Amino acid sequence: MNHDPFLWGRPSNDTYGAYNHAIAQASVQEATHDQLDQFPKKHTQQPIITGTSVIALKYKDGIIMAADTMGSYGSLMRFNNIERLFRVGKETVVGISGDISDMQQLHRILNELETDEEVYDNDGGHNLRAPHVHEYLTRILYNRRSKMDPLWNAVLVGGFNDDGSPFLKYVDLLGVAYGSSTLATGFGNHLAIPLLRQLIPNDTDYVNVTEEQAKKVVMDCMRVLFYRDARSFDKFSMVTIKDGGKGFDFEKNIKIDNQSWRFARDIKGYGSKQE
Amino acid sequence: MNATVASEYSAEVHSVPIEHRFNPYSDNGGTVLGIAGEDFAVLAGDTRQVVGYSINSRYEPKIFDVGDDIVMTANGFAADGAALIDRFRNQLKWYKFDHGGKKLSIKSAARYIQHLLYGKRFFPYYVSTLIAGLDDEGKGAVYSYDPVGSYEREQCRAGGAAASLIMPFLDNQVNFKNQYEPGTDGKKKKELRYLTLPEVLDLVKDAFSSATERHIQVGDGLEILIVTKEGIRTEYHPLKRD
Amino acid sequence: MPGLSFDNYQRNHFLTTKGFGAPTATSTGTTIVGCQFKGGVVIAADTRATAGDIVADKNCEKLHRLAPKIWCAGAGTAADTEMVTQLIASNLELHSLLQNRDPRVITALTMLKQHLFKYQGHLGAYLIVAGVDPTGAHLLSVQAHGSTDVGKYQSLGSGSLAAMAVLETHFKEDMTKEEAMKLCADAIESGIWNDLGSGSNVDLCVMEVGKDAELYRNYLTPNVRSQKAKNYVFPRGTTGVLRENVRELLDIEETVVTFGDAMEVDA
Numbered sequence: 070m071n072h073d074p075f076l077w078g079r080p081s082n083d084t085y086g087a088y089n090h091a092i093a094q095a096s097v098q099e100a101t102h103d104q105l106d107q108f109p110k111k112h113t114q115q116p117i118i119t120g121t122s123v124i125a126l127k128y129k130d131g132i133i134m135a136a137d138t139m140g141s142y143g144s145l146m147r148f149n150n151i152e153r154l155f156r157v158g159k160e161t162v163v164g165i166s167g168d169i170s171d172m173q174q175l176h177r178i179l180n181e182l183e184t185d186e187e188v189y190d191n192d193g194g195h196n197l198r199a200p201h202v203h204e205y206l207t208r209i210l211y212n213r214r215s216k217m218d219p220l221w222n223a224v225l226v227g228g229f230n231d232d233g234s235p236f237l238k239y240v241d242l243l244g245v246a247y248g249s250s251t252l253a254t255g256f257g258n259h260l261a262i263p264l265l266r267q268l269i270p271n272d273t274d275y276v277n278v279t280e281e282q283a284k285k286v287v288m289d290c291m292r293v294l295f296y297r298d299a300r301s302f303d304k305f306s307m308v309t310i311k312d313g314g315k316g317f318d319f320e321k322n323i324k325i326d327n328q329s330w331r332f333a334r335d336i337k338g339y340g341s342k343q344e
Numbered sequence: 345m346n347a348t349v350a351s352e353y354s355a356e357v358h359s360v361p362i363e364h365r366f367n368p369y370s371d372n373g374g375t376v377l378g379i380a381g382e383d384f385a386v387l388a389g390d391t392r393q394v395v396g397y398s399i400n401s402r403y404e405p406k407i408f409d410v411g412d413d414i415v416m417t418a419n420g421f422a423a424d425g426a427a428l429i430d431r432f433r434n435q436l437k438w439y440k441f442d443h444g445g446k447k448l449s450i451k452s453a454a455r456y457i458q459h460l461l462y463g464k465r466f467f468p469y470y471v472s473t474l475i476a477g478l479d480d481e482g483k484g485a486v487y488s489y490d491p492v493g494s495y496e497r498e499q500c501r502a503g504g505a506a507a508s509l510i511m512p513f514l515d516n517q518v519n520f521k522n523q524y525e526p527g528t529d530g531k532k533k534k535e536l537r538y539l540t541l542p543e544v545l546d547l548v549k550d551a552f553s554s555a556t557e558r559h560i561q562v563g564d565g566l567e568i569l570i571v572t573k574e575g576i577r578t579e580y581h582p583l584k585r586d
Numbered sequence: 587m588p589g590l591s592f593d594n595y596q597r598n599h600f601l602t603t604k605g606f607g608a609p610t611a612t613s614t615g616t617t618i619v620g621c622q623f624k625g626g627v628v629i630a631a632d633t634r635a636t637a638g639d640i641v642a643d644k645n646c647e648k649l650h651r652l653a654p655k656i657w658c659a660g661a662g663t664a665a666d667t668e669m670v671t672q673l674i675a676s677n678l679e680l681h682s683l684l685q686n687r688d689p690r691v692i693t694a695l696t697m698l699k700q701h702l703f704k705y706q707g708h709l710g711a712y713l714i715v716a717g718v719d720p721t722g723a724h725l726l727s728v729q730a731h732g733s734t735d736v737g738k739y740q741s742l743g744s745g746s747l748a749a750m751a752v753l754e755t756h757f758k759e760d761m762t763k764e765e766a767m768k769l770c771a772d773a774i775e776s777g778i779w780n781d782l783g784s785g786s787n788v789d790l791c792v793m794e795v796g797k798d799a800e801l802y803r804n805y806l807t808p809n810v811r812s813q814k815a816k817n818y819v820f821p822r823g824t825t826g827v828l829r830e831n832v833r834e835l836l837d838i839e840e841t842v843v844t845f846g847d848a849m850e851v852d853a
Contacts, residue, residue: 211423214368215467239400243370244423247393247401258398259747263776264755272403293754297747331759332738340695340726340734397615397744397782505639523824530826546815557811558641560782586634586778586785586809 116168116221118142120153121300122257123164124290125225126265127235127250127275128283131311132227134164135287137294138322139302146302152321154306158183158197160228160314163206166254167222167242175220178209199228199236203246211244219243223254233313235275250275253290256298261290280309292325303328369470370395372422373561374406375504377551378474379518380484382538384572385476387415387486388548389504390556390583391565393422402564402585409576411436412448414477415569416457419504420491421470428469431460450477454487454495461493468492472503477571484571506555506562513554517547541570549581556583590705613637613710616648617745617777617784618659619753620714620725622738623766626794627716627723630770631659632745632778633804634785644786645804653678653689655799656717657791661743662730663710670711674698691717691724695734703732712742718793739769745777745784752776763792771806778808785809 118140125134140148153172155163157179165172182205186197203226213219223241230236238248250272251265268286269275287307294301303325309318373394378387389407393400406425407417410433418425435456439448448456454475461469473489488501500518502510515521523534539547548568555562563586568579598608615636620629631648634641650658650671656678660667674697681697682689695715702709707730716725727735727742739757741749752773761769770790777784788806793799 207426211427214423217366217368219366219368243368243421244427245370245372245395245400245421246423246426247404249401249403256747260751262398263748263751263780266780267752267776289755290751293751296754297750335738336736338736340692340699340728340736343690343692343721394782399780399782523820524826526821526823528823528826530828534824543816549815553812553814557644560636560639560641560785584809584811 116171118147118169119300120151120166120169120172121298121302122253122255122261122294123153123166123223123225124253124257124261124265124287124294125164125227125237126252126269126278126283126286127237128278128280129276130280131229131235131309131313131316132162132237133280133283133287133307133309134162134225134227135291135305135307136164136166137291137302137305139300140169141300144299149302149304152306154308154319155179156308156317156319157202158187160310160317161197161199161202162227162308162310162317163202164225164227164254164308165222166224168220171220171222175206175209175222175224179206198231199226199238200230202226202228203236203238203240207240207244207246210240210242214243225252225254227308228310229313256294256301257290260293260297264290264293280311284309288326292328295325295328369421369424371420371505372400372425373505374419375502375506375510375552375555375559375562376407376417376419376472376474377500377502377510377514377548378476378486378488378498379500379514379539379544379548380476380486380498381541381544382484383478383482384541384544384570385415385478385484385486386541386544386548386568386570387417387474387476388552388566388568389417389419390552390562391567392561392563394561397560399564405567407567407569408433409569410475412453412477413571413576414448414450414453414475415571415576416473416475417503418469418471418473420472424469425471428457428460428471428473432457435460450475450479450485450487453477454497457487457489458493458495461489461491465492472507474501474503476569478573482573502551506559509555509559510551513551514547541572545570545579552581552583590708613663613783615781615783616661616743617741617749617774617781618648618661618714618743619741619749619770619773620659620716620727620739621753621757621761621766621770621773622723622725623761623763625723626718626763626766626792626797627725628763628766628770628790628792629657629659629714629716629725630774630788630790630805632774632784633787633789634778634783635664636783641785647789647803649789649791649801651675651799652694652715653682653717655719655793656689656691656694656715657793657799657801658694658713658715659742659791661712661746666709666711666730667713670698670701670709671713674701688719690719690721691715691726692721695726695728698728699732699734702728702730707731714740714742716791716793717799718795723793723795741773743777743784745774745781748776748780748784749773763794767792767802767805775806775808 123136136153138151140151153165155176157163206224219242221242225239227237237252239252240246250269253261291305295303305323307320374390376389387407391403393404408429410416416429418428468491476486479485487495487497489495500514520534524530525532552566563583566581566583570577618631633645635643635646648660652658652675678689678694710730712729714727727740739753756769771788774788786809787804790802790805
């Protein structure tokens with residue numbers, strides 16, 4: 070090993086000959102097109118610009134989903150106006166967390182799906198609904214993970230079944246999918262889910278939950294997330310779909326209310342001396 | 345100019361990426377159990393899906409009626425499990441299209457699943473698979489698999505997170521292992537007999553309530569699929585949720 | 587020589603690569619919380635101890651007494667929380683005897699953090715320290731590396747996020763004792779239901795200014811095991827006796843001495 074700080078970590082020239090810089094840089098400057106295959110193929114190896122939690126729940130008339138509008142670049146607040154909830158078809162909402170570029174790719178794919186199914190497909194009466202969107206996304210994400218080239222996202226899909234009952238499911242970059250009356254991605258899984266499950270302990274209990282109760286718990290969740298998730302923001306979007314898709318309400322720029330930072334006034338020090 | 349990614353030491357010629365931090369698998373917990381009786385078979389599983397220390401869902405069924413009176417489960421990495429079952433269902437559909445709606449025997453289904461699993465020998469489905477149904481003579485049958493397709497017909501098998509907790513219990517209570525006839529000084533083994541369906545259901549319930557007590561990934565609900573000559577029916581029992 | 591010895595570090599690292607890693611300790615993968623109220627402080631804990639995915643103890647005690655009116659809740663490596671707590675409890679007692687004063691919470695905290703800092707995080711003890719002393723009611727926490735924190739409500743352990751969600755939404759200034767007990771119990775329950783590392787029952791301890799500390803062991807028991815469907819009593823002889831060997835370690839001699847005529851027996 071060569072310990073010269075500028076060559077650190079490279080095999081020593083004496084033993085292995087001159088170092089081939091093409092390895093580390095995987096440079097394609099001098100390569101022709103057909104030679105590209107010989108280089109390591111670069112896949113998404115880590116998310117770059119990211120969106121944090123998406124939360125959603127069922128209630129007696131439908132679905133509510135919420136997500137804040139921040140795009141983080143590591144610990145930098147890089148964007149504060151990124152919309153992460155998307156309407157697909159007439160009555161389905163898709164909320165996406167994780168890598169923002171992959172999110173935009175998924176958005177494009179979903180737009181294509183909508184065009185194919187709702188505009189050009191004249192199969193009479195068959196509408197593009199949430200279960201179909203979810204299955205489609207599951208296949209895309211699972212196939213990408215199987216190619217070791219994942220789309221780095223966790224996604225919630227909310228809407229209605231063909232029989233009009235509310236539909237809410239999750240799928241992530243591995244293709245792992247599950248359904249529940251209360252769902253959240255990322256930090257929401259640790260911080261929001263406990264609050265949502267206090268309102269809906271059993272999967273079937275959502276039928277007793279009013280829109281008012283649901284919106285209150287969403288605000289509580291977003292507030293806790295803002296307090297405790299360092300990559301979160303105090304402005305968010307919320308989608309409410311009700312009555313089998315007849316009402317689709319997209320609220321933007323909601324500010325988290327009732328924040329309390331009072332504790333700061335009384336707390337002094339860190340336990341180092343008697344205050 | 346020849347572009348190369350090989351370093352000067354020729355043994356290390358790589359044409360694949362050098363390092364990947366992406367892990368294509370996760371462990372979604374849960375446990376499953378199959379028991380064959382004389383004229384029935386059951387497949388049971390808890391309904392909790394987890395990742396890490398979080399509960400994804402308290403009710404996400406993982407045992408399915410895949411058609412032709414066969415029930416199937418693939419427990420472990422949930423995405424692979426779902427994909428495997430989807431592929432089997434799809435192939436069963438095509439089998440019927442191609443053969444005038446012929447019923448697929450469980451023996452053939454079992455061999456086919458071996459090929460599905462072995463087909464991904466070097467990027468395996470990370471699951472323990474079980475199927476249950478009735479054989480050609482109407483006797484209960486349970487088949488169990490390892491992740492790459494080695495399989496066996498058995499009287500009973502537990503799979504998944506709490507398999508190591510449940511399997512010894514089953515050995516003792518279904519196959520009467522380590523049980524001797526009283527008064528024979530351990531010379532005569534307790535005679536094997538088929539358990540009745542109510543006996544089997546009680547064993548299944550006790551196995552799962554016990555696994556729930558001692559394994560953190562097991563709980564929430566127990567779903568049992570029962571195959572008899574009348575068809576398939578489902579039972580649900582709540583389990584502890586902590 | 588004072589300080590830590592890392593003489594065996596390389597040896598242990600080598601052994602690990604050869605498949606002889608350090609044994610995994612029982613962890614109290616836990617939910618613990620604490621919360622202040624008007625005139626006092628409450629701490630609470632769940633009662634599940636785990637070793638990997640297996641529940642090692644369904645009803646363990648995570649509330650430790652440092653002094654009669656100073657208690658702490660421990661998360662992390664079970665043995666470390668137990669031993670560090672016992673050590674500091676002893677030193678605190680000696681200290682208070684020497685000073686002829688009641689021990690203070692901040693003294694306990696300082697002793698804990700100095701001890702833990704010395705061990706650079708190798709003692710996996712995460713503690714919520716609470717109590718009443720001549721200066722009032724206090725709630726503090728200390729992490730394995732020795733950092734400390736002050737707050738009106740605190741949570742620690744694998745279920746700390748589930749508990750904190752509840753604390754953040756329902757905490758109020760100047761609660762009554764009963765409100766604070768309910769809040770702490772709810773926060774622990776949140777961990778019990780939503781965090782796999784936590785489970786079973788809720789233990790609780792109330793420390794009120796001018797009163798004795800009250801420990802409520804198994805304050806809530808929401809996870810009682812249901813009746814089994816079958817009975818598993820084996821008939822006697824199910825396990826065969828293959829060999830029998832009775833060793834007479836003492837020679838016992840028995841002599842029957844009769845006195846006179848044999849005793850008369852009724853009818």
